[in-house]
Amino acid sequence: MEVCNCIEPQWPADELLMKYQYISDFFIAIAYFSIPLELIYFVKKSAVFPYRWVLVQFGAFIVLCGATHLINLWTFTTHSRTVALVMTTAKGLTAAVSCATALMLVHIIPDLLSVKTRELFLKNKAAELDREMGLIRTQEETGRHVRMLTHEIRSTLDRHTILKTTLVELGRTLALEECALWMPTRTGLELQLSYTLRQQHPVEYTVPIQLPVINQVFGTSRAVKISPNSPVARLRPVTGKYMLGEVVAVRVPLLHLSNFQINNWPELSTKRYALMVLMLPSDSARQWHVHELELVEVVADQVAVALSHAAILEESMRARDLLMEQNVALDLARREAETAIRARNDFLAVMNHEMRTPMHAIIALSSLLQETELTPEQRLMVETILKSSNLLATLMNDVLDLSRLEDGSLQLELGTFNLHTLFREILSLIKPIAVVKKLPITLNLAPDLPEFVVGDEKRLMQIILNIVGNAVKFSKQGSISVAALVTKSDTRAADFFVVPTGSHFYLRVKVKDSGAGINPQDIPKLFTKFAQTQSLATRSSGGSGLGLAISKRFVNLMEGNIWIESDGLGKGCTAIFDVKLGISEGSNESKQSGIPKVPAIPRHANFSGLKVLVMDENGVSRMVTKGLLVHLGCEVTTVSSNEECLRVVSQEHKVVFMDVCMPGVENYQIAIRIHEKFTKQRHQRPLLVALTGNTDKSTKEKCMSFGLDGVLLKPVSLDNMRDVLSDLLERRVLYEGM
Amino acid sequence: MNTIVVGQLQRQFQDYIVSLYQQGYLDNQFTELRKLQDEGSPDFVAEVVSLFFDDCAKVINDMSTSLERPDHVDFKQVDSGVHQLKGSSSSVGARRVKNVCIAFKECCDVQNREGCLRCLQQVDYEYKMLKTKLQDLFNLEQQILQAGGTIPQVSMN
Numbered sequence: 001m002e003v004c005n006c007i008e009p010q011w012p013a014d015e016l017l018m019k020y021q022y023i024s025d026f027f028i029a030i031a032y033f034s035i036p037l038e039l040i041y042f043v044k045k046s047a048v049f050p051y052r053w054v055l056v057q058f059g060a061f062i063v064l065c066g067a068t069h070l071i072n073l074w075t076f077t078t079h080s081r082t083v084a085l086v087m088t089t090a091k092g093l094t095a096a097v098s099c100a101t102a103l104m105l106v107h108i109i110p111d112l113l114s115v116k117t118r119e120l121f122l123k124n125k126a127a128e129l130d131r132e133m134g135l136i137r138t139q140e141e142t143g144r145h146v147r148m149l150t151h152e153i154r155s156t157l158d159r160h161t162i163l164k165t166t167l168v169e170l171g172r173t174l175a176l177e178e179c180a181l182w183m184p185t186r187t188g189l190e191l192q193l194s195y196t197l198r199q200q201h202p203v204e205y206t207v208p209i210q211l212p213v214i215n216q217v218f219g220t221s222r223a224v225k226i227s228p229n230s231p232v233a234r235l236r237p238v239t240g241k242y243m244l245g246e247v248v249a250v251r252v253p254l255l256h257l258s259n260f261q262i263n264n265w266p267e268l269s270t271k272r273y274a275l276m277v278l279m280l281p282s283d284s285a286r287q288w289h290v291h292e293l294e295l296v297e298v299v300a301d302q303v304a305v306a307l308s309h310a311a312i313l314e315e316s317m318r319a320r321d322l323l324m325e326q327n328v329a330l331d332l333a334r335r336e337a338e339t340a341i342r343a344r345n346d347f348l349a350v351m352n353h354e355m356r357t358p359m360h361a362i363i364a365l366s367s368l369l370q371e372t373e374l375t376p377e378q379r380l381m382v383e384t385i386l387k388s389s390n391l392l393a394t395l396m397n398d399v400l401d402l403s404r405l406e407d408g409s410l411q412l413e414l415g416t417f418n419l420h421t422l423f424r425e426i427l428s429l430i431k432p433i434a435v436v437k438k439l440p441i442t443l444n445l446a447p448d449l450p451e452f453v454v455g456d457e458k459r460l461m462q463i464i465l466n467i468v469g470n471a472v473k474f475s476k477q478g479s480i481s482v483a484a485l486v487t488k489s490d491t492r493a494a495d496f497f498v499v500p501t502g503s504h505f506y507l508r509v510k511v512k513d514s515g516a517g518i519n520p521q522d523i524p525k526l527f528t529k530f531a532q533t534q535s536l537a538t539r540s541s542g543g544s545g546l547g548l549a550i551s552k553r554f555v556n557l558m559e560g561n562i563w564i565e566s567d568g569l570g571k572g573c574t575a576i577f578d579v580k581l582g583i584s585e586g587s588n589e590s591k592q593s594g595i596p597k598v599p600a601i602p603r604h605a606n607f608s609g610l611k612v613l614v615m616d617e618n619g620v621s622r623m624v625t626k627g628l629l630v631h632l633g634c635e636v637t638t639v640s641s642n643e644e645c646l647r648v649v650s651q652e653h654k655v656v657f658m659d660v661c662m663p664g665v666e667n668y669q670i671a672i673r674i675h676e677k678f679t680k681q682r683h684q685r686p687l688l689v690a691l692t693g694n695t696d697k698s699t700k701e702k703c704m705s706f707g708l709d710g711v712l713l714k715p716v717s718l719d720n721m722r723d724v725l726s727d728l729l730e731r732r733v734l735y736e737g738m
Numbered sequence: 739m740n741t742i743v744v745g746q747l748q749r750q751f752q753d754y755i756v757s758l759y760q761q762g763y764l765d766n767q768f769t770e771l772r773k774l775q776d777e778g779s780p781d782f783v784a785e786v787v788s789l790f791f792d793d794c795a796k797v798i799n800d801m802s803t804s805l806e807r808p809d810h811v812d813f814k815q816v817d818s819g820v821h822q823l824k825g826s827s828s829s830v831g832a833r834r835v836k837n838v839c840i841a842f843k844e845c846c847d848v849q850n851r852e853g854c855l856r857c858l859q860q861v862d863y864e865y866k867m868l869k870t871k872l873q874d875l876f877n878l879e880q881q882i883l884q885a886g887g888t889i890p891q892v893s894m895n
Binding site (some may be wrong): 661 | 752753756759760766767770771773774776778779782785786789790793821822824825826828829830831888890891892
């Protein structure tokens with residue numbers, strides 16, 4: 001072995017130790033060099049590590065440590081100064097870096113530790129969120145099921161469909177084995193199995209309502225787990241193999257309310273519940289989860305609402321059907337009533353006609369009979385016949401009118417007529433009876449009473465005739481006064497106020513008689529049909545008692561009022577009525593009289609300036625005739641002899657009235673002479689009218705043969721003269737003015 | 739215008755005229771005459787009746803002359819007088835006078851002088867009677883008019 005100049009190491013004794021140190025250092029160095037490489041490699045792989053600078057430092061520190069240990073290898077043997085220098089540098093660096101790293105680590109290690117803590121925290125949170133997610137998901141699913149169920153339930157108002165759908169949907173949603181609904185019976189003492197899910201035809205199966213399990217369920221609004229062996233849950237024949245699934249029951253309130261507020265369930269006053277029983281599949285070991293129970297409760301509420309709506313709808317449909325039936329029945333009744341009325345009217349009309357015809361015959365023939373020569377007894381008999389038949393005719397008219405009035409089918413026939421004339425005509429109609437009874441009638445027409453009015457003339461005449469007739473009928477002595485006036489206001493009846501409008505006025509007619517009078521208590525009865533006061537005085541008079549009732553109805557139709565005042569029995573009475581009439585524009589209206597005469601032709605109501613010639617030997621009657629014609633507006637010339645007449649007559653005169661009362665033919669000569677005078681101007685010849693005291697056929701024939709245009713019976717009334725003049729001037733001939 | 743007085747007078751008038759009708763002095767023709775009285779001829783009735791009475795007086799006088807001598811009676815003249823009276827009385831509505839005239843005519847037709855004289859007397863009596871009555875009536879009318887009222891219309895047999 002070569003020996004060097006240096007200190008001889010103690011190789012043989014410490015050689016082994018040295019060798020081991022040598023090897024250890026070597027490995028340390030390798031490790032020190034490889035660790036940073038590994039670190040770098042892994043850091044490069046994971047991009048997340050935030051402390052690169054630390055790694056670099058650490059790497060440097062380890063590299064330097066390794067370098068130190070590596071250099072240490074050379075220091076075991078003698079080594080030069082450079083090696084020592086390098087060694088020293090290395091160690092110094094290492095020291096610096098390691099110190100720096102140590103300092104750095106003080107900062108870093110807490111951070112690293114907190115990262116760990118955060119990681120733990122986040123893991124916990126994630127676990128929590130997972131749980132909540134699970135919850136929400138289940139709730140959402142529940143909600144979806146409920147919505148779907150509700151939609152299905154509410155899409156129909158038919159009770160059966162509702163319940164069936166509920167069971168089906170619940171069964172599907174919750175995957176039930178069986179689902180059943182028990183409804184209370186009518187008596188309320190039992191629950192009857194009404195609907196089941198699987199079994200198609202539920203058997204008539206009831207359980208009493210007072211079972212403890214049922215009470216338990218009805219006592220709470222929540223779904224209650226019940227034993228599968230309870231009677232309500234035992235829907236299928238039990239075969240021993242199965243372990244029955246859990247059963248839940250919930251109550252379904254049966255209400256009839258249509259307005260529910262969510263938090264405001266009304267106190268269940270009816271206390272009628274149905275029972276819904278739900279069974280999980282057997283042998284499934286499934287449990288009822290809370291969310292499933294909640295689902296069931298919600299569904300039960302919805303079903304309750306839907307059922308109550310269905311119940312209300314059923315009721316309203318029933319009511320509607322009932323109403324329709326009633327409607328049909330009423331319609332039928334109305335039609336029957338109408339038919340009856342029509343039949344009655346037809347009957348009345350026919351009977352009326354049938355009865356009137358013979359009546360007319362009787363009246364006509366009796367009148368004719370009256371005109372012939374009769375002995376006093378015969379005359380009396382004929383008069384009685386006539387009176388009775390007239391009464392009967394009036395009765396028939398009254399009955400027919402009254403029935404039409406009651407129907408409301410009577411309508412006023414409005415027309416224009418002369419009010420003054422109407423009253424005079426009425427008076428002339430009543431005259432005969434009044435004469436017989438020696439009762440003078442006076443007529444007092446107010447000066448402001450319009451002459452031409454619009455109204456129902458015939459019916460007004462009927463009213464006045466009725467009242468005046470009554471006055472005459474019930475008076476044995478005294479007098480009767482008829483007054484007609486325009487009334488303004490302040491009428492007797494408190495509920496009837498008279499307001500004269502522009503084109504209307506209210507006519508008041510007062511008929512006062514001095515007859516038997518009426519007891520004030522009987523006055524209200526007067527206007528009722530068929531009632532007559534039973535006083536002795538009136539018993540002898542005839543009449544049906546309909547007259548006043550009809551008059552009252554007519555007066556009402558004319559928007560008026562009628563009443564009777566009496567101071568008592570024996571003091572006479574006054575009948576007063578107001579009716580509404582229209583005012584018409586005076587003189588150019590056509591005059592229509594209540595007694596139909598000649599059909600209406602346009603008449604001259606105004607003869608102003610009409611030149612006429614009057615020939616009469618009798619001064620007085622000449623004056624009267626002149627007065628008549630002057631009153632009608634004519635321009636009258638009078639002559640008293642034939643010669644004078646011939647001299648005076650000219651084409652200006654339109655009419656010549658000649659008196660032919662004197663016996664002989666001379667009077668008619670004048671007519672021939674006038675004809676001769678006007679042979680050339682035939683169209684201008686005045687009309688010739690004879691005034692004579694008798695109008696038998698011979699006189700008429702004579703007049704015609706002598707060329708007279710008309711004959712008039714003396715004395716001529718004013719109305720007669722007016723009519724005659726109109727007719728004459730219209731038709732240029734007159735042989736009816738008798 | 740004193741309404742009460744007028745009312746009273748009117749009632750009086752009514753009752754009076756009614757009584758005239760009832761007693762047969764007047765008939766409907768008189769009513770017709772009254773209708774002819776208007777603003778144009780306010781005294782028409784009075785004029786006519788006064789003419790009638792004058793006429794009556796004259797005719798009666800003439801007839802009386804004719805009937806005076808029992809052997810020489812001009813029945814034609816009497817007949818025409820009666821005819822005239824009948825015409826006049828029916829024109830004014832003097833019912834009683836007219837009725838007497840009818841009877842008079844019958845006597846005249848059979849040339850019964852005694853009957854005619856009787857009738858003549860009756861006619862004379864009747865027309866004079868009627869004259870006084872109508873005079874009273876017209877007085878009443880005047881009173882009513884002076885008191886400011888209106889004459890009521892009366893319609894009778």
